Amino acid sequence: QVQLVESGGGLVQPGGSLRLSCAASGSTDSIHVMGWYRQAPGKQRELVAVISNIGDSNYADSVKGRFTISRDNAKNTVYLQMNSLKPEDTAVYYCNGVHYGINYWGKGTLVTVSS
Numbered sequence: 136q137v138q139l140v141e142s143g144g145g146l147v148q149p150g151g152s153l154r155l156s157c158a159a160s161g162s163t164d165s166i167h168v169m170g171w172y173r174q175a176p177g178k179q180r181e182l183v184a185v186i187s188n189i190g191d192s193n194y195a196d197s198v199k200g201r202f203t204i205s206r207d208n209a210k211n212t213v214y215l216q217m218n219s220l221k222p223e224d225t226a227v228y229y230c231n232g233v234h235y236g237i238n239y240w241g242k243g244t245l246v247t248v249s250s
Contacts, residue, residue: 142244148249
């Protein structure tokens with residue numbers, strides 16, 4: 136079992152920045168891929184960014200150049216640095232971890248981009 140807990144969401148003005156964190160606990164060995172997904176009101180959950188345990192990362196086109204995913208394997212934590220935020224980035228952001236082929240999810244943290 137893996138538990139994921141997100142933090143760092145909140146209200147930010149357009150153009151601002153936020154840093155999300157996700158701490159993993161439990162059976163954290165071999166969590167190969169960790170990532171961030173988001174779900175805006177009335178929309179399906181979508182991939183934001185993922186990172187492997189060796190640092191390979193991928194991003195949704197909509198966030199490339201603005202968001203950066205990073206990972207501290209020693210702390211079992213993944214981060215999402217979000218810069219130049221736009222109103223369309225408003226969503227609940229969920230942390231995801233893949234452990235032996237099983238997807239684990241956090242409860243989510245709300246990010247609201249509004250003036």
